Amino acid sequence: MSLDMYVYVENIDDSFIPLWITKLNQFDMKCEIHPDFSFNNQSGFLPFKIKFHDSKHQDMLNEEFRTGFEFDIDDFDFDSEIEKIKPKQNFFEKILNRKLSKVCFASPEIDQKLKRCKKVLYFRWGSSDSFELRMALLGSATLSVLTNGVCYDPQGDIWYDNSTIIEEALNGVLEYETALQPDKLVLYKFEEWL
Numbered sequence: 036m037s038l039d040m041y042v043y044v045e046n047i048d049d050s051f052i053p054l055w056i057t058k059l060n061q062f063d064m065k066c067e068i069h070p071d072f073s074f075n076n077q078s079g080f081l082p083f084k085i086k087f088h089d090s091k092h093q094d095m096l097n098e099e100f101r102t103g104f105e106f107d108i109d110d111f112d113f114d115s116e117i118e119k120i121k122p123k124q125n126f127f128e129k130i131l132n133r134k135l136s137k138v139c140f141a142s143p144e145i146d147q148k149l150k151r152c153k154k155v156l157y158f159r160w161g162s163s164d165s166f167e168l169r170m171a172l173l174g175s176a177t178l179s180v181l182t183n184g185v186c187y188d189p190q191g192d193i194w195y196d197n198s199t200i201i202e203e204a205l206n207g208v209l210e211y212e213t214a215l216q217p218d219k220l221v222l223y224k225f226e227e228w229l
Contacts, residue, residue, distance in 0.1 A: 043152040102166035105159035176204035
């Protein structure tokens with residue numbers, strides 16, 4: 036089973052990479068992104084190397100680990116998406132020249148933000164290692180804030196507010212990692228970039 040987060044952005048380019056990594060490194064870890072990564076051609080698994088500064092799990096300290104998540108970028112056209120969900124007039128509504136009610140993609144407030152967005156970033160993760168959740172949640176939250184984007188959790192149908200999203204993501208990550216029993220940790224030591 037995999038989980039998803041979507042981040043809608045106006046634009047994204049490689050100038051965001053160092054800002055993104057700097058922000059991620061504020062969460063009691065040092066992380067590096069694959070050296071060949073570019074927002075211009077990313078599709079599929081995005082690897083990271085991480086080393087923890089602090090953790091309740093001693094096995095997580097003083098080692099470098101390999102982790103990541105599935106990361107894809109696609110075009111986003113708000114007007115086209117609205118057309119897809121807009122109800123069609125039936126025969127009688129056309130004859131009576133009735134106007135259809137206005138349709139929202141999310142809500143009037145969020146739709147105003149989405150109208151300026153041209154790309155959607157897809158973050159997908161599973162449980163193949165214990166850090167995928169950390170990197171996907173913190174990665175999506177920080178990119179949403181850095182790009183002034185809009186973050187969406189399709190599992191819970193939740194549209195996040197950028198003023199609280201990083202704190203919420205960090206709390207979720209720490210709660211998950213604290214709950215992991217040491218014998219349930221799935222860790223992959225970093226050896227080299229694949």
